[in-house]
Amino acid sequence: MLNENVSILLIDDNDITREVLRVVLRSERYNVVGEATDGGTGLDMALKLRPHIILLDVVMPKISGLEILPKIKDMLPDTMVLMVTASKDNETVSEAVKAGIHGFILKPFNAQKIIDTVAGVAAKIKPRN
Amino acid sequence: MVQAANYFNQNFSGLSFDQARLRINSELRQLQSDMTNLMQAAVEAGSDALAEQGDEVVISGERNLLNVQDLSSNMNSLRKLFDMFEQKSGLMQLLDISSKATGVQIFIGGESQLVPMDEMSIITAPYGVNGKIVGTLGVIGPTRMAYERVIPIVDITAKLLSNALSQ
Numbered sequence: 001m002l003n004e005n006v007s008i009l010l011i012d013d014n015d016i017t018r019e020v021l022r023v024v025l026r027s028e029r030y031n032v033v034g035e036a037t038d039g040g041t042g043l044d045m046a047l048k049l050r051p052h053i054i055l056l057d058v059v060m061p062k063i064s065g066l067e068i069l070p071k072i073k074d075m076l077p078d079t080m081v082l083m084v085t086a087s088k089d090n091e092t093v094s095e096a097v098k099a100g101i102h103g104f105i106l107k108p109f110n111a112q113k114i115i116d117t118v119a120g121v122a123a124k125i126k127p128r129n
Numbered sequence: 130m131v132q133a134a135n136y137f138n139q140n141f142s143g144l145s146f147d148q149a150r151l152r153i154n155s156e157l158r159q160l161q162s163d164m165t166n167l168m169q170a171a172v173e174a175g176s177d178a179l180a181e182q183g184d185e186v187v188i189s190g191e192r193n194l195l196n197v198q199d200l201s202s203n204m205n206s207l208r209k210l211f212d213m214f215e216q217k218s219g220l221m222q223l224l225d226i227s228s229k230a231t232g233v234q235i236f237i238g239g240e241s242q243l244v245p246m247d248e249m250s251i252i253t254a255p256y257g258v259n260g261k262i263v264g265t266l267g268v269i270g271p272t273r274m275a276y277e278r279v280i281p282i283v284d285i286t287a288k289l290l291s292n293a294l295s296q
Binding site: 108113 | 226233234235237241250272276277
């Protein structure tokens, strides 16, 4: 699938983090279709936009990324979810893996690693009818 | 062709041909100037490091940060910023991490404990000679900086410098 046909939703409460992710992804012509600043809005947008990939922050006010992850997995089983986190602690990683995460984007950001990680999951996207 | 059309639609819609041409010329001049300054700083850093083994970090243009509203309005932030430039140990740690990575690293203040101040971000990229990393160049600015512009400038400058040093 061409990068411009891969739709991506960003869910992160930090404006700067979202901006950096958007800039890096758009430099590779990925289609960033929406951005949400909290888990609740993110879940609503995910259901409405049905993106191929979601980049999901772990720590957010109100509803965390880990809280909405099972709902995303349940309602959008074909959507690939990448966790955006600065944390490498075992508990967060194992909780996310158990919840069915497809990969991690670690902070501080490395532009090439972001691109490689997204390309890796984009290659596994199932075609939609 | 499609990519070029998208780029033009996104950046120049509503402008006459002459206006678009003037804007492209102006942006190219600015881009060339930014990259020249950054590359010059990196070359100076390399020369200085060779001349004085102790001084491995070269900072230039730091006074430009005085013109940044987010930073200059807070005396405490400014003091911390210039302390950091003076001590350099925090920057050294960050540049060291960057030199071990491939390509552009983005350190966002408040998000990374490596950045000494919440109000600033640092974009870095390593450069090398014949495939061996010999240094890291970067741009320090307020967290609200033009990432769309700075990330490619740092990336391209590091690649051009590596090419120039390797020939």
